[in-house]
Amino acid sequence: MHLPSLAVLAALVAAPLAASAAAAEDFTVRLEQVPELKAVFGEVESRTVVPARARIGGTLRTVSVTEGSQVKEGDEIALVVDDKLALTLNAADAKIKELRSQLENARVELDRTQQLVAKGVASQSRLDTGKTQFDVATNQVTAAEADRAVVLQRAREGAVLAPADGRVLTVPVTPGSVVLAGDEIARIASGPYYLRLSLPERHAADIREGGTVRIGRRGITQDTAGTPATARLGRVVKVYPEITAGRVMADVEVDGLGDYFVNERTLVWVEIGRRAVLAIPPALVSTRHGIDYVRVATPRGALDVPVVLGARLTDAAGERVEVLTGLADGDKIQAPGH
Structure with a gap:
């Protein structure tokens, strides 16, 4: 059997030792500032927390949201009903019918007067009076229709709308409650x-x-x-x-x-x-019998020094562990097994 020479054996032994020495570089301890x-x-x-308020007074007929509901701006979240508005609307409709009848009579009278003036039977003053009466009746109908539109708008304002997108925090009222204009129906976190x-x-x-x-x-x-x-x-x-x-x-x-x-x-x-701390990579610490050690390089050789560790630090420099006692600024540490 051919045996390897002494030179080959020496090279085989030296190779892993050199690789280990290269992998285990010394670490110099420095004071550094950490938060x-x-x-x-x-x-x-x-x-922002915005309230959704009633715009008219009346009885709260329905509430369509609860605490935690997600709403969009303009969503109807409750309905307030004022029964008097229906009666007011009926009265406005009746008033409009009455005034339209008067307007129709004024139009017929004006047409008749115009025909008489054309034949020379009626005077110009009578025609002017007929025109005035017709204009007055027209304006009265317009005003009555505007009053009716106001009543309809008040009825539409019974819908309580979400003032913004968000989540409902509280709903302090229940259906059947009597509310006034401006009362808070819900609070919305927008x-x-x-x-x-x-x-x-x-x-x-x-x-x-x-x-x-x-x-x-x-x-x-x-x-x-x-x-x-x-x-x-x-x-x-x-x-x-x-x-x-x-x-x-x-x-x-x-x-x-x-x-x-x-x-x-x-x-x-x-x-x-x-604050100023001394911090080292955790891989440089070895633990034996519950005590943490680091290997410190000295002029007389490497020494295993016991240390007390603190909090772990993680930042752009990587993960490190704070050393409370056992090391000083400038110490050189070798990796375990160096």
Whole structure:
């Protein structure tokens, strides 16, 4: 059997060692500035909430929406009926019939007078009087028809219309209720939705318009909302200049709130400053017997140094873990097994 030479054996042993050394590069620990985040609750608000009001007084005959209904601008959401309008309409119709009869008599009288004047039997003054009576009767019919149109318009205004597209928040009335003109029939959140934050007064100087916040998934617990690393981003669009009861208010715009409830709370992380940390890639940490170690390169060789780890950080630089104790700025770390 042919045995490999010593040179070949040395090359075979050196190859994986060289590959391991190349794969496990040293990492230099540096102090870096990371955002200081504070977890607060944000409430979902609608930018505009408009009331749908009754335009006439009367009895609420029907209500076609409930809380949570989606409506379009101009949709009929309720009907108010005033029984007196039907009686007024009947009286207007009767008045119009009476005046039209008078108008017809005035027209016949005017025609007869014109024929008599043409024959020279009647005077011009009688003709002028006939024309005046005809014009008066015509104007009376026109006025009566206008009055009837007003009654019809009031009857049509019994329909309560949605003032904007949106979702119905409350319907404080029931069919059969007596309402007056201007009474609120429903409240409609026409959006757009945003988050209202309430922060302690000590953070008033740290939050600014245009700042970035992190919004957790829907829910008010850490389990459902996730972590800042998995949160989506929003933008502070308004910071209110008045502090009330030790709280400063701010508004945050974020997409995807259309299916939330108004006044629903969700977990939000707000940047209130920056702090210096030491952070390393998690792959450089090894755990033995419940203790975390990192391998630090020193002039006398590599040493396994115990460390206490903090929160995990995720940003454009990738995923890292904060080191609370055990390392200093400038330390060089080797990967486990280097």
